[in-house]
Each structure stands twice: as structure tokens, then as C-alpha cells.
Amino acid sequence: MSQESTDRPDGDLRETGMSLRHDREWDYELDRITDAVAERDATSVGLQFPEGLKRRGPGVADDLRELLPDGVNVLISGQPCYGACDLDTFLMKRTDVFVHFGHSPMKESEKIIYVPLFSNVEVTPIVERAMEEELASPDEDPDVGLVTTAQHMNKFDDMRAYLEERGYEVHTRRGDERLTHEGQVLGCNYASAEVDADQVLYVGGGKFHPLGLAMEYPDKHVVIADPVNNVVTVADTETFMKQRYASVHKAMDADTWGVIFCTKIGQGRWEEAEEIVENN
Amino acid sequence: MSQESTDRPDGDLRETGMSLRHDREWDYELDRITDAVAERDATSVGLQFPEGLKRRGPGVADDLRELLPDGVNVLISGQPCYGACDLDTFLMKRTDVFVHFGHSPMKESEKIIYVPLFSNVEVTPIVERAMEEELASPDEDPDVGLVTTAQHMNKFDDMRAYLEERGYEVHTRRGDERLTHEGQVLGCNYASAEVDADQVLYVGGGKFHPLGLAMEYPDKHVVIADPVNNVVTVADTETFMKQRYASVHKAMDADTWGVIFCTKIGQGRWEEAEEIVENN
Numbered sequence: 001m002s003q004e005s006t007d008r009p010d011g012d013l014r015e016t017g018m019s020l021r022h023d024r025e026w027d028y029e030l031d032r033i034t035d036a037v038a039e040r041d042a043t044s045v046g047l048q049f050p051e052g053l054k055r056r057g058p059g060v061a062d063d064l065r066e067l068l069p070d071g072v073n074v075l076i077s078g079q080p081c082y083g084a085c086d087l088d089t090f091l092m093k094r095t096d097v098f099v100h101f102g103h104s105p106m107k108e109s110e111k112i113i114y115v116p117l118f119s120n121v122e123v124t125p126i127v128e129r130a131m132e133e134e135l136a137s138p139d140e141d142p143d144v145g146l147v148t149t150a151q152h153m154n155k156f157d158d159m160r161a162y163l164e165e166r167g168y169e170v171h172t173r174r175g176d177e178r179l180t181h182e183g184q185v186l187g188c189n190y191a192s193a194e195v196d197a198d199q200v201l202y203v204g205g206g207k208f209h210p211l212g213l214a215m216e217y218p219d220k221h222v223v224i225a226d227p228v229n230n231v232v233t234v235a236d237t238e239t240f241m242k243q244r245y246a247s248v249h250k251a252m253d254a255d256t257w258g259v260i261f262c263t264k265i266g267q268g269r270w271e272e273a274e275e276i277v278e279n280n
Numbered sequence: 281m282s283q284e285s286t287d288r289p290d291g292d293l294r295e296t297g298m299s300l301r302h303d304r305e306w307d308y309e310l311d312r313i314t315d316a317v318a319e320r321d322a323t324s325v326g327l328q329f330p331e332g333l334k335r336r337g338p339g340v341a342d343d344l345r346e347l348l349p350d351g352v353n354v355l356i357s358g359q360p361c362y363g364a365c366d367l368d369t370f371l372m373k374r375t376d377v378f379v380h381f382g383h384s385p386m387k388e389s390e391k392i393i394y395v396p397l398f399s400n401v402e403v404t405p406i407v408e409r410a411m412e413e414e415l416a417s418p419d420e421d422p423d424v425g426l427v428t429t430a431q432h433m434n435k436f437d438d439m440r441a442y443l444e445e446r447g448y449e450v451h452t453r454r455g456d457e458r459l460t461h462e463g464q465v466l467g468c469n470y471a472s473a474e475v476d477a478d479q480v481l482y483v484g485g486g487k488f489h490p491l492g493l494a495m496e497y498p499d500k501h502v503v504i505a506d507p508v509n510n511v512v513t514v515a516d517t518e519t520f521m522k523q524r525y526a527s528v529h530k531a532m533d534a535d536t537w538g539v540i541f542c543t544k545i546g547q548g549r550w551e552e553a554e555e556i557v558e559n560n
Contacts, residue, residue, distance in 0.1 A: 058536065058538070062536070073554075073557065078540065079543070090543045094550075256338065256342070258338070260358065263359075263370045270374075274353075277353065
């Protein structure tokens with residue numbers, strides 16, 4: 001999903017994540033990893049980072065090596081990683097302890113350690129701006145849904161408290177069993193936004209999650225409060241939908257169709273791919 | 281492996297494979313595939329093509345579908361493929377018959393059909409030119425080694441006969457058990473060039489195989505006769521080795537080293553990677 005903006009000068013990096021207003025620091029929970037290694041007498045540890053944090057991998061591995069006994073190998077996954085479901089099973093099979101950074105737990109396994117990497121960025125300033133700029137005031141409409149991503153779950157109570165103190169009734173829920181936390185959205189799951197409120201506040205970076213959310217609930221007003229880039233916007237599905245329809249329209253002339261299946265365990269849907277082939 | 285040429289004008293596509301002097305036609309042996317499907321009552325067929333032939337995949341699939349009974353699914357591998365050892369095991373596990381195009385057999389399996397895709401290009405004209413331009417004459421040195429790749433194995437006897445008729449003593453051998461044919465070279469195996477001759481004629485496209493060969497036998501004069509681009513050259517390892525030494529030199533300043541392992545079954549060497557890590 002991508003949304004183009006035409007009213008910005010070239011070189012404006014807002015919302016691109018390329019020039020962050022806040023430096024982020026992460027807690028890699030190295031103690032938890034070294035404990036697990038000691039407990040299991042492990043001789044190898046695999047590390048998997050999401051795309052945005054891959055560059056930090058070698059540094060984390062170095063820090064970890066200093067804490068681990070000699071003879072324990074640390075291996076870093078080089079495979080692309082987009083989500084908690086996207087485990088590098090190749091590396092997992094070949095290491096005694098497998099650490100998946102940056103996402104909240106999804107699969108149960110004794111071998112896997114999930115290190116969620118909560119951002120240290122403050123969220124109340126951007127929630128305040130969202131209130132002033134895009135949310136209906138509590139007098140107009142006190143009901144607001146609240147969702148965020150794994151990185152900002154540690155500040156979820158702050159967000160809620162801030163809104164409640166200003167007179168909002170905050171509606172949240174835990175989506176389903178794939179979701180670890182109340183109010184958490186995944187790229188594949190927006191059930192936590194199915195609340196009794198016409199406006200939903202998404203606190204977090206990126207367009208992927210809020211656009212997905214807005215498409216699933218087209219009647220809701222989805223306000224994006226990005227605490228990292230310090231930007232407040234409204235999820236606008238129109239541009240994205242136009243691009244999608246343009247693609248569909250272009251494809252109408254085709255005589256032959258291909259169905260592309262992704263081989264990753266958590267990101268491919270073999271049965272659905274087969275069903276599409278069978279029904280067409 | 282790549283070799284840069286500086287004495288050519290921009291846009292000269294010789295040796296790039298981008299503008300072929302000869303159109304190649306391939307025999308995809310569809311009958312053999314349909315027979316295998318009938319024999320095994322297969323309901324799914326997987327096709328894997330090397331990179332250079334991937335674009336022809338959908339056409340081959342269409343032709344195959346016309347010959348196969350209704351209800352048989354044809355699936356094409358989208359994974360990169362570089363050699364007979366580079367099997368898409370994911371697709372192989374999920375199909376009843378798995379067809380690997382463009383390479384000669386390497387692994388034994390009841391499920392896999394290897395379709396070698398022999399080129400229909402004539403080889404004697406380019407062998408003639410190689411003789412005139414780069415090989416020592418039979419009077420000077422009658423001994424010549426002869427090697428080629430899977431695609432031109434069907435013309436191996438023609439090459440040999442042509443050279444013998446002109447007075448050469450042609451030295452060939454079958455490298456080892458990984459090699460199917462006498463005189464065949466693989467990117468990882470040049471044993472078939474270990475013959476009693478100071479000059480070796482490589483008939484085939486690309487620089488990868490003849491450069492690898494020339495590096496393994498630095499005392500041999502390796503003549504490249506490319507029947508597809510219609511070019512005769514001599515394998516020059518100097519440029520390549522200079523680039524390699526430049527990289528090594530640049531890397532000498534590094535404090536930290538990474539060892540990258542490829543996860544493909546036939547193209548990664550886990551034990552060697554581990555050994556490198558252990559010994560450094």
C-alpha cells in the first residue's frame with residue numbers, strides 16, 4: 001500500500017521514515033536471551049529482525065556475543081521479514097534458541113523468544129495534536145476507538161488515560177486469538193477496531209496499518225497520529241482505491257491470468273490460491 | 281563472475297546475450313511430461329526454469345495444459361534457479377511431478393523429470409573460427425581439450441569430429457559422478473578439463489564457465505567459442521582476479537567479518553560456512 005502526496009516539496013521526508021523527528025532506542029532484552037541460552041545449554045542463537053531494524057542486527061549480535069559464553073554461535077537471518085507470522089524457519093531449525101525481534105508473540109514454541117521492541121517515544125504530544133486537529137471534540141462525539149501497533153503497546157495506557165482525562169469515552173478490544181494485546185492491529189487483522197465509535201485514533205508510524213483499517217471500516221473516520229515523524233493525518237483510502245481500480249481496469253484486457261503464491265509460512269495462503277485457480 | 285570490456289562502443293551487445301545472433305528453439309519434451317503424469321495419475325505438475333528461460337514458462341505451461349487432462353494443475357516456480365543442484369524443494373513437495381528444465385540430471389528422484397533443453401544452434405562454424413583465430417594449429421600443438429555446457433552437449437560429437445578431421449587429438453573426460461556427460465562443465469565443477477592438453481576449447485555462451493575453468497587451470501589456454509553470439513575470445517582471468525584482489529584489499533581494513541550463507545539446498549554449504557566461522 002502506498003499513498004502519493006502531490007502537495008509537498010521534493011525532499012520533504014515527512015512520513016517517509018527517512019528522517020525521524022525522534023531517535024528511537026530499543027531494549028533488545030539481551031538478559032532474557034542469555035538466560036535462555038544458559039537454561040538450554042544452547043550452542044547457537046538465531047536472530048531475526050524486521051526490515052526496518054535489520055541494520056541494527058550486527059550490533060545486537062556483537063553485544064550478545066560479549067554476554068554469551070565462548071563457543072556459542074550467533075547467526076542473523078538475512079531473509080525479508082514482515083510480521084510476527086513471518087518466521088525464518090530455515091534458521092529456526094538450525095539454532096537452539098531463535099529470537100524474533102520487533103513483533104509480539106504469535107506462534108507458541110519453546111525455542112522462540114519474541115522480543116517486542118517497544119519504542120521509547122512519547123505519545124501524548126501527538127495524541128494532543130490529533131485531538132486539536134482531526135478528532136471531533138468530546139462535546140461533539142465522545143466515542144473514540146483506539147488502536148496501535150506492537151511498538152507502541154507499552155504506551156497504550158498513556159494514550160487511553162490522556163483521552164479519558166479530556167472527556168472521551170475510549171473504546172478498545174482485543175481482536176482475536178492471533179492478537180496478543182488489546183487495541184493492537186496487525187497488517188492482516190483489524191478486529192480491534194470493531195468498536196462502537198465512528199472515529200478511530202491510530203497511534204503509530206506508516207500508512208500500511210491505518211489504510212488497511214480504513215478500508216475494512218469505510219464508515220469510520222481514521223485519524224493517524226504518528227509519534228515518530230510527529231505528523232497527524234487522516235487515512236485517505238481514495239487515492240489507494242483509485243490506484244487499485246486502475247490496476248483492475250488495466251488487467252481486464254488480459255486473456256491469461258497468473259496467481260502468485262508466496263512461499264513464506266506465515267504470509268502465503270496455499271488453500272486460497274488453489275481456490276482462486278479452481279474457481280476461475 | 282563478470283569481466284568488463286573497455287574497448288567496445290556503448291550499446292554493443294556482443295557477449296551480453298541481449299542480442300542473440302541465433303534464435304534458439306528448445307524441445308520441452310512435453311510428451312515425456314504428459315506420459316509421466318498419466319503413469320502416476322498426477323493431479324499437479326511443477327515447472328522450474330533457469331533464469332534465462334523463465335519468460336518462456338507461461339507459454340510452456342499453456343502448451344502443456346492443452347495436452348494434459350482437465351483437472352491437472354500446472355504450477356511454475358518463481359524462485360531464482362542457477363543450476364541442476366538448485367531445485368525448488370517447496371514446489372517439488374507440493375506437486376506430483378516436478379520438471380526441472382535446462383540442466384542435466386543431478387539428483388536421483390522418481391518425482392523429478394530433467395528436461396535438458398539442447399540448443400539447436402550449429403557449432404561447427406564457431407569451432408572453425410576458434411581454430412583460425414585462437415587455437416594453435418594442429419602442426420604446432422595437436423592436443424586440445426574440449427568442454428561444453430548442458431545446452432550444447434547434443435552437438436558434442438560434431439565438435440569433436442570437426443577438430444579430429446582437421447588433425448587435432450581431442451582430449452575429453454567425464455569429470456566425476458556429479459557430471460552426467462563427458463566433456464560437461466558445471467559452474468562448480470571443471471574436472472572434465474583436467475586433460476593432457478595445454479589448450480582447452482570451451483564451446484558455449486557466457487563467461488562464468490570458461491572463467492572458472494581458466495582459474496582452475498591457470499596454465500591452460502582457454503579459448504571460448506560462443507556459437508550463439510558468434511564470438512571467439514580467450515578467457516582472461518586477469519581482469520577478474522584484479523577485481524577480486526581489489527575487493528580483498530579493501531576488506532583488509534575491516535574489524536568485523538560476516539559470513540553469508542545461502543539457504544538453497546544445492547547452493548549453500550553449511551559445513552564450510554561453520555568452518556570459516558570457527559577458524560576465524
